[in-house]
Amino acid sequence: MLISDGVIGLRPIEVADAAAHLAAQGREPVRPAAGPGTPNMVAEFERCVAEWADDGPHKTFAVVDVPARALAGTLDITLEPEFLAKRQADIRYGIYAPWSGRGVDGRTVVLACRYLARQDSADEAVLRIDPADTAAIALARHLGFHYHRSSSEPKGRLDWFIQAV
Structure with missing residues (x-):
């Protein structure tokens, strides 16, 4: 395990996680020959594994x-994406329904911040949240994130919450 609090752990994603990811979302694995426009989740997981191998941002x-040794969700950390300042990291997470509402979201964000601090890869963590997602906003505030600003994105407005790591 890369980092854990004894209840929840974060480790690099593996291609073998694709089947559990799809099952948690109620979808069947898609084969590469599934047809045009059909997402190939295995290829996406292979890309994520390659990004770890390349030690990219x-x-x-x-x-x-x-x-339970079960996949409970996924977490993405992007270091210094073009829309953030130097030494800021964008954090996005998705927790599967069976683990939702059990504190896993908060533990995941805390572990992400610990990872960033241990790696000395960012000074601040940024959560960009849909303003209609009141539960995620409440969680961000509970974890010590403070409102920074709002932005208009192609998919709608996002409120930005920032915390030092």
């Missing part, structure tokens, strides 16, 4: 329920 983690 984007890292996708498996969020793992440590006692």
Whole structure:
């Protein structure tokens, strides 16, 4: 395990996680020959694994329920994307329904910040949240993130919350 609090752990995503990811979303694995426009989740997971191998600025983690040894979600950290300042990291996470509402979201964000601090790869973590997602905003505030600004994105407005790591 890369980093854990004993309940939840973060580790680099693996291609083998694709099947559990799709099952958690109620979807079947898609083969590469599935047809035009059909997402190939295995290829996406292979790309994420390659980004780890290249030690690039984007890292996708498996969020793992440590006692159950089960995939509970995914976490993406992008270091210094073009829309952020130097030494800021964008954090995005998705927790699967069976783990939602059980504190996994908060533990995941805390572990992401610990990872950033241990790696000395960022000074601040940024959560960009849809303003309609009141639960995510409440969680950000509970974890000590403070509102920074709002931005208009192609998919709508996002509120930015920042915390030092």
